[in-house]
Amino acid sequence: MSQAATVAVDWGTSSFRLWLLDSAGGILGERRSDQGMMAAAKPGFANVLQSHLEALGVAADCPVVICGMAGARQGWVEAGYVDTPARLTDILDRAVPVPLQSRDIRILPGIAQRDATAPDVMRGEETQLLGAVGLNSVGDAVVCMPGTHSKWVTMRGGMVEGFGTFMTGELFSIVVRDTILTHAVAGAEAAEDIDAFKRAVEVAHDQPALASSLLFQVRSGQLLFGGSAAAAREAISGTLIGLEIAGGLARQLTEPVTLIASGRLARLYLIAFEALSIPVRSIDADEAVRRGLTMAASAIWKR
Amino acid sequence: MSQAATVAVDWGTSSFRLWLLDSAGGILGERRSDQGMMAAAKPGFANVLQSHLEALGVAADCPVVICGMAGARQGWVEAGYVDTPARLTDILDRAVPVPLQSRDIRILPGIAQRDATAPDVMRGEETQLLGAVGLNSVGDAVVCMPGTHSKWVTMRGGMVEGFGTFMTGELFSIVVRDTILTHAVAGAEAAEDIDAFKRAVEVAHDQPALASSLLFQVRSGQLLFGGSAAAAREAISGTLIGLEIAGGLARQLTEPVTLIASGRLARLYLIAFEALSIPVRSIDADEAVRRGLTMAASAIWKR
Incomplete structure (x- = not known):
């Protein structure tokens, strides 16, 4: 060694x-x-x-x-x-x-x-x-670090000026596991539905006040119009991530967003930012x- | 009989x-x-x-x-x-x-x-x-029916024009029971903190995009500044109700809101509407x- x-x-x-x-x-x-x-x-x-x-x-x-x-x-x-x-x-x-x-x-x-x-x-x-x-950073940046408790950080002159924590990952876990939506997503572990995810990101980002109503619509939509468990799961994920991005950027002007994430989470957030036409530079979180x-x-x- | x-x-x-x-x-x-x-x-x-x-x-x-x-x-x-x-x-x-x-x-x-x-x-x-x-109603109204799944209904000319369901009560239950906030509210069942509730309603109503961040602040606030379990519990409740009211009124112009609720829920929503200076007429849900x-x-x- x-x-x-x-x-x-x-x-x-x-x-x-x-x-x-x-x-x-x-x-x-x-x-x-x-x-x-x-x-x-x-x-x-x-x-x-x-x-x-x-x-x-x-x-x-x-x-x-x-x-x-x-x-x-x-x-x-x-x-x-x-x-x-x-x-x-x-x-x-x-x-x-x-x-x-x-x-x-x-x-x-x-x-x-x-x-x-x-x-x-x-x-x-x-x-x-x-x-x-x-x-030795002296720049400004808006940094998004997604996870169980996502962090959005405002850097000014190389310093951490302020930040906010969004319970996105934890809310996703409990909503999927333990609410009326649990049946809607049953068996969806392996599948993906990127279109459903992007649509949900856009709607929640544009109308964050409707977040908890958009979640319920995942169930109502399946009941009235059908739809896969995978689409339901991605719609829940997209709603919560769209809500987070709306909140994370609420008081920020600096672009692009610096995304620090790895694996599936990095991929999801990149898709979300792209759907919202928000420029982003990505850094691997593990690294x-x-x-x-x-x-x-x-x-x-x-x- | x-x-x-x-x-x-x-x-x-x-x-x-x-x-x-x-x-x-x-x-x-x-x-x-x-x-x-x-x-x-x-x-x-x-x-x-x-x-x-x-x-x-x-x-x-x-x-x-x-x-x-x-x-x-x-x-x-x-x-x-x-x-x-x-x-x-x-x-x-x-x-x-x-x-x-x-x-x-x-x-x-x-x-x-x-x-x-x-x-x-x-x-x-x-x-x-x-x-x-x-x-025989022929009027217009915005109706709020709070609960596990709160309903907001728009009545036009006596008809149900449209409605939305907000998962407020269910989200409150799972957030309080099964997240990082569970410790923050432990033992708060009996107590109340109306001021904490009103503040949370106002902030979430004004900044709905920050909802999941405001929830996390309940924990961070207790960690950094102390505060009772009752205040934490009411802040979570107020955040979710403030978010709901922002969403429920997002596309509505008609006032006052007709509130159909009973007991503690009626009282909470009346306090919330009052904190937001939204006129409301109240009808008992059981009746x-x-x-x-x-x-x-x-x-x-x-x-």
Whole structure:
């Protein structure tokens, strides 16, 4: 094995991803599991991390940098927040060491928007953002980071001016699983209906106030006119994503949107932005968080 | 017992309500249970109805008129739909007899909006509407019927011109029960926070596109600034109701809104409309459906 420099961990609420990186950020090894914050609490964060390090044969003195919910109050060690307007370098300066460990382990803080009229928090996305825009960014950007809790960030002069969290992914899960729409989408897992998705994005984006009515129409439409479970599923997804984009862009003027996403989610949001004729530049989320963690490691351990 | 003329039943998805009425619509007896369409399928609709009729000692020749989901395809006997634009008297003309019963039992049809761009259906609310506006209405009105699936109806010249269903109540249930907001509202059942509710109604009504972000702020706000579970619960409720009112009024000009609701829901919506300075006249939903069923009985059996 080539010279490992750092272990980088993105420790989310429900997922755990670990990369063994060389000093240039090259990937020497990788581990993924569903031992997110919620699952890791019982066996203990130290034990979960150690088992993955052992599986990759990581040296005992190799340091570990972590971002995400492991730094939440209910996580491993609370890593606090950098407040908006936030310089991304402040995240590196405020990394919190995990005490009483045989190796050097640091957890990066999140970002908080302590605005009583729009309170918001992020943990993990700040590191993606760092990887995506870099340490020396001075530009403006509107950044969309889709997921269970999608983040829309306004960057001004390289700083995180403000952001908002949209519960798109979580709402999709519960609407599909546990409402009158559940029957409408039964058996749709494998199929896709891009046209139904695009139509729903457009309508919800144009009439966001009708969102919860557009959702019900998915069922009524199937009842009155027929239609596949796949079309129903994509219409629900499109409605919630169209609503999110309308909200995310509500107070933004800067274009294009910077999309930080991976896999199916990246593809869906690209289709949505295209349907709305909103220009977008796309950055892979996995790469971004790995790059951000590598930057953090370089800054913390001066390599 | 005075002379019973009709049994009136509002048979919803999850609730069953029965009234024994005299010829003037006066209440001689009442039964309520959770044997809605879903629960009644197994024991059988006829058996459920019969047990309640026996409990009230109803005569064997007393006829029964039913509205609601008992007339759905997956209900007792399918009662079809009257299509929009719909005359409310058409509902009475299209009542469907339940076959092979020892007494005369009729189920009222629902209303369908067979518009491919806004398909929608109602079952039960058409009878509330009939009771609220009467058989001879020729006026215009915007009617709000809140619930698990709130209905907003546009009446023109006494006809149901069109309507939309908002999943407000169902979304509230699942968001409170099964998301990241569940902890934020834990233990809030008994308490209330009217100010938090009003603020949330106003903000969501003004910025409906931000709805799913406003929901997340309920959690972030509690994390950053504290705040009670009751305030969190009312903020979620207010956000979803504010979103609904924005959507319900999006294409409407007629004021005041006619609110058909009962109990706590009536009170909440009255507070919401007041917070938004939207004039409203309020009609009790229980009374409306009973009056509608009485009108139906009179028309069907010419009493």
